[in-house]
Amino acid sequence: MNVTELLRLLQAEHDETTARADGLRDQIEQLTRAMAEVEARLAEIVTTRKVIDSLAPPDHAQASEEPATVYQRIVTAFNEHPGQVFQVRDLHELLALPTDEPSINVTRSRLGRLVRQGLLDQPGRGRYQKRT
Numbered sequence: 001m002n003v004t005e006l007l008r009l010l011q012a013e014h015d016e017t018t019a020r021a022d023g024l025r026d027q028i029e030q031l032t033r034a035m036a037e038v039e040a041r042l043a044e045i046v047t048t049r050k051v052i053d054s055l056a057p058p059d060h061a062q063a064s065e066e067p068a069t070v071y072q073r074i075v076t077a078f079n080e081h082p083g084q085v086f087q088v089r090d091l092h093e094l095l096a097l098p099t100d101e102p103s104i105n106v107t108r109s110r111l112g113r114l115v116r117q118g119l120l121d122q123p124g125r126g127r128y129q130k131r132t
């Protein structure tokens with residue numbers, strides 16, 4: 001291979017690398033703009049939340065405590081029946097909770113969280129019991 005051929009190959013690689021670097025710079029600029037837009041929107045959401053919280057009546061605080069009460073009732077039910085395996089509908093009937101599908105789905109989500117926290121076991125699909 002002669003010097004002319006080496007220089008031609010080197011120039012070709014230089015051109016390719018320069019084009020790739022330009023493409024990456026463009027992507028960085030686009031991502032930087034997108035990140036700035038998302039951060040600005042996030043700041044707006046935080047501000048809106050603060051304003052709404054400051055304007056909410058005192059009953060708002062009680063409404064936000066309700067899920068904790070439901071969690072407490074769920075954990076108490078499992079503590080009172082430590083060996084029993086519950087399906088979500090059975091648990092709803094025991095706690096006198098509504099048995100409509102949206103309520104059942106919320107409880108499934110809560111039970112999943114309690115499983116992840118290590119308070120409950122899930123011995124089978126849709127079945128829950130107190131972790132021993």
